[in-house]
Amino acid sequence: xxxxxxxxxxxxxxxxxxxxxxxxxxxxxxxxxxxxxxxxxxxxxxxxxxxxxxxxxxxxxxxxxxxxxxxxxxxxxxxxxxxxxxxxxxxxxxxxxxxxxxxxxxxxxxxxxxxxxxxxxxxxxxxxxxxxxxxxxxxxxxxxxxxxxxxxxxxxxxxxxxxxxxxxxxxxxxxxxxxxxxxxxxxxxxxxxxxxxxxxxxxxxxxxxxxxxxxxxxxxxxxxxxxxxxxxxxxxxxxxxxxxxxxxxxxxxxxxxxxxxxxxxxxxxxxxxxxxxxxxxxxxxxx
Amino acid sequence: xxxxxxxxxxxxxxxxxxxxxxxxxxxxxxxxxxxxxxxxxxxxxxxxxxxxxxxxxxxxxxxxxxxxxxxxxxxxxxxxxxxxxxxxxxxxxxxxxxxxxxxxxxxxxxxxxxxxxxxxxxxxxxxxxxxxxxxxxxxxxxxxxxxxxxxxxxxxxxxxxxxxxxxxxxxxxxxxxxxxxxxxxxxxxxxxxxxxxxxxxxxxxxxxxxxxxxxxxxxxxxxxxxxxxxxxxxxxxxxxxxxxxxxxxxxxxxxxxxxxxxxxxxxxxxxxxxxxxxxxxxxxxxxxxxxxxxxxxxxxxxxxxxxxxxxxxxxxxxxxxxxxxxxxxxxxxxxxxxxxxxxxxxxxxxxxxxxxxxxxxxxxxxxxxxxxxxxxxxxxxxxxxxxxxxxxxxxxxxxxxxxxxxxxxxxxxxxxxxxxxxxxxxxxxxxxxxxxxxxxxxxxxxxxxxxxxxxxxxxxxx
Numbered sequence: 001x002x003x004x005x006x007x008x009x010x011x012x013x014x015x016x017x018x019x020x021x022x023x024x025x026x027x028x029x030x031x032x033x034x035x036x037x038x039x040x041x042x043x044x045x046x047x048x049x050x051x052x053x054x055x056x057x058x059x060x061x062x063x064x065x066x067x068x069x070x071x072x073x074x075x076x077x078x079x080x081x082x083x084x085x086x087x088x089x090x091x092x093x094x095x096x097x098x099x100x101x102x103x104x105x106x107x108x109x110x111x112x113x114x115x116x117x118x119x120x121x122x123x124x125x126x127x128x129x130x131x132x133x134x135x136x137x138x139x140x141x142x143x144x145x146x147x148x149x150x151x152x153x154x155x156x157x158x159x160x161x162x163x164x165x166x167x168x169x170x171x172x173x174x175x176x177x178x179x180x181x182x183x184x185x186x187x188x189x190x191x192x193x194x195x196x197x198x199x200x201x202x203x204x205x206x207x208x209x210x211x212x213x214x215x216x217x218x219x220x221x222x223x224x225x226x227x228x229x230x231x232x233x234x235x236x237x238x239x240x241x242x243x244x245x246x247x248x249x250x251x252x253x254x255x256x257x258x259x260x261x262x263x264x265x266x267x268x269x270x271x272x273x274x275x276x277x278x279x280x281x282x283x284x285x286x287x
Numbered sequence: 288x289x290x291x292x293x294x295x296x297x298x299x300x301x302x303x304x305x306x307x308x309x310x311x312x313x314x315x316x317x318x319x320x321x322x323x324x325x326x327x328x329x330x331x332x333x334x335x336x337x338x339x340x341x342x343x344x345x346x347x348x349x350x351x352x353x354x355x356x357x358x359x360x361x362x363x364x365x366x367x368x369x370x371x372x373x374x375x376x377x378x379x380x381x382x383x384x385x386x387x388x389x390x391x392x393x394x395x396x397x398x399x400x401x402x403x404x405x406x407x408x409x410x411x412x413x414x415x416x417x418x419x420x421x422x423x424x425x426x427x428x429x430x431x432x433x434x435x436x437x438x439x440x441x442x443x444x445x446x447x448x449x450x451x452x453x454x455x456x457x458x459x460x461x462x463x464x465x466x467x468x469x470x471x472x473x474x475x476x477x478x479x480x481x482x483x484x485x486x487x488x489x490x491x492x493x494x495x496x497x498x499x500x501x502x503x504x505x506x507x508x509x510x511x512x513x514x515x516x517x518x519x520x521x522x523x524x525x526x527x528x529x530x531x532x533x534x535x536x537x538x539x540x541x542x543x544x545x546x547x548x549x550x551x552x553x554x555x556x557x558x559x560x561x562x563x564x565x566x567x568x569x570x571x572x573x574x575x576x577x578x579x580x581x582x583x584x585x586x587x588x589x590x591x592x593x594x595x596x597x598x599x600x601x602x603x604x605x606x607x608x609x610x611x612x613x614x615x616x617x618x619x620x621x622x623x624x625x626x627x628x629x630x631x632x633x634x635x636x637x638x639x640x641x642x643x644x645x646x647x648x649x650x651x652x653x654x655x656x657x658x659x660x661x662x663x664x665x666x667x668x669x670x671x672x673x674x675x676x677x678x679x680x681x682x683x684x685x686x687x688x689x690x691x692x693x694x695x696x697x698x699x700x701x702x703x704x705x706x707x708x709x710x711x712x713x714x715x716x717x718x719x720x721x722x723x724x725x726x727x728x729x730x731x732x733x734x735x736x737x738x739x740x741x742x743x744x745x746x747x748x749x
Contacts, residue, residue: 035744037745038403038404038406038407038430039407039430041407041408041409042408042409125576125577125581126513126514126573126574126576126577126581126585126590127581127584127585127588127590141573142573143572143573143576144572144575144576145572230521230522230525230578231522231523231524231714232521232522232523232718233523233714233715233716233718233719234575234718234719234721234722234724246711246715249400250711250714251708251711251741252403252707253741253744253745
């Protein structure tokens with residue numbers, strides 16, 4: 001294909017990408033080099049890299065980044081494993097009842113995140129159902145501490161992340177050739193061996209895809225953190241995005257907030273490099 | 288190949304044009320503004336002859352002359368009982384010819400964020416009526432985003448009997464004599480308590496926080512409740528909200544006249560220490576998670592004996608379908624921090640304001656607002672919350688307690704734009720006083736350091 005033709009074909013998507021992604025990113029980088037509050041949006045004050053310096057010198061930023069990385073290391077593997085197991089189990093179910101189970105498993109994806117989080121938090125309030133259950137059965141009063149809040153956050157994030165990964169795995173399982181499983185069964189492989197030697201290799205690219213999407217999603221975590229913690233600093237549970245919210249919306253330093261956003265993009269890219277390199281190597285090997 | 292190339296070029300042109308159309312949009316400036324006053328005046332003269340009959344027939348209707356051309360009035364605010372009522376009153380003006388009312392209700396923080404984002408660009412405001420509290424008057428009035436209303440107030444003073452609205456309300460809406468809002472409702476934090484438990488243990492209604500702590504020592508052994516008392520300390524902003532009342536009740540304030548921090552002085556430490564003492568005696572770690580919405584549920588279900596709560600959050604306590612203890616929940620003024628001192632409650636108000644860059648006729652918008660805040664409307668609103676017309680004496684059962692707190696409390700919100708930075712710093716550090724991670728002095732000093740750095744960056748300090 002001629003280069004001119006190639007560019008002509010890709011021009012529409014390139015224009016959309018530039019308009020909706022590259023241009024805003026460029027603007028964010030530029031805004032991060034300026035001192036901007038709500039009162040001088042029309043006439044920002046160029047300050048160079050001082051916003052970035054302030055952010056990188058802020059202990060709260062590194063605490064938020066550290067907690068975000070913890071969330072990634074716990075939630076991403078957990079939700080992938082749970083989603084995979086559920087998809088394999090669901091694949092075994094035949095008949096109309098499968099749709100019923102699928103709908104139930106997808107419910108966390110359908111519930112509005114803020115509403116779901118409010119209900120989830122209320123379960124553990126002093127007047128909530130789970131708090132009552134703990135009082136009645138174990139004579140324990142549930143208290144929101146740093147440990148309990150972070151645990152609830154991890155649990156809730158796994159709950160809301162699993163359905164999407166489940167859908168991806170389940171779709172991948174439908175493409176698995178049945179003759180492979182039949183041949184393995186004839187050769188004497190049990191179900192676990194079939195999963196290990198046939199299913200998992202077949203879905204390897206989907207594991208990678210779910211990992212990449214999971215990492216990106218964890219950097220975007222905001223709704224459930226905001227609602228569960230009510231931005232209370234005693235829980236030390238600020239993620240990168242809630243930290244960014246404090247800077248931009250509470251302290252109202254828009255330029256500094258853009259600097260945090262740009263740094264977040266840099267960290268996301270850094271986190272994704274191992275996955276992208278692995279995918280690149282795989283593609284080279286296939287060729 | 289040539290045909291394909293031309294097809295792709297055509298597609299490219301269509302896509303680019305589409306993006307341009309979507310991105311640019313159109314503006315339809317009001318061009319008839321200058322022409323409106325004369326015909327409106329004529330119509331007013333005509334209507335005056337007919338108005339008495341209409342008003343006598345339906346004083347609850349929106350009695351304003353239709354504008355010459357169609358206009359949509361966009362209102363933004365956050366919902367609670369009395370403001371929902373006023374919104375309904377404003378929406379009645381949508382029945383007037385050529386007027387369409389579009390009310391958008393979000394939560395408090397989202398409303399302010401939306402307005403902030405809309406006004407910061409300097410363009411025409413997408414909103415015409417903005418529901419605002421004292422913090423909004425302070426921030427947005429100082430930013431020049433709100434329309435001064437002094438002239439309109441003078442013009443319609445007699446027609447709507449604006450002198451009937453309380454002085455405290457007008458003061459809260461003013462910055463250096465410029466009035467930016469029309470007071471719609473008053474609010475404060477007062478005490479709600481279970482009178483049956485007080486009778487059982489022969490307790491007097493507390494007048495000071497020391498007495499609150501003593502009562503907690505007695506009630507903590509009551510088996511039917513989970514918590515003797517809470518006030519909202521479930522989030523940083525909630526701590527700061529209470530701290531403002533406490534520090535002023537101790538005779539202190541947030542900032543000195545030169546904007547240097549005063550909140551980490553002796554009065555601030557005394558206030559934070561007293562809040563910590565309340566947490567230890569009355570709330571414990573479980574109570575620190577109880578926000579005012581949860582506290583409202585708790586007192587209605589009998590899980591809690593007392594609460595320091597907003598007057599606007601008590602409507603459910605009068606409703607037998609929402610409260611199991613309607614007959615025994617009583618109300619008292621907020622306790623004082625020190626004997627004989629101001630009560631730990633503010634003179635807060637909610638207002639309707641008009642953005643400075645509204646594209647619509649400010650006179651019309653003002654009249655639409657006043658039709659919802661006239662005497663007739665406020666008579667109905669008095670069943671939902673505290674109204675601002677002093678001639679209206681009837682109200683909810685908590686009205687006497689709330690009125691006394693407003694009259695003898697810490698007063699109106701301080702109109703200094705630097706206050707918002709002090710608030711943000713306090714949000715980040717005060718909660719650690721409750722958990723014991725920081726002493727009151729440590730927390731306030733850390734907040735002062737954070738405030739000072741940010742105030743210097745934003746030009747409030749040299």
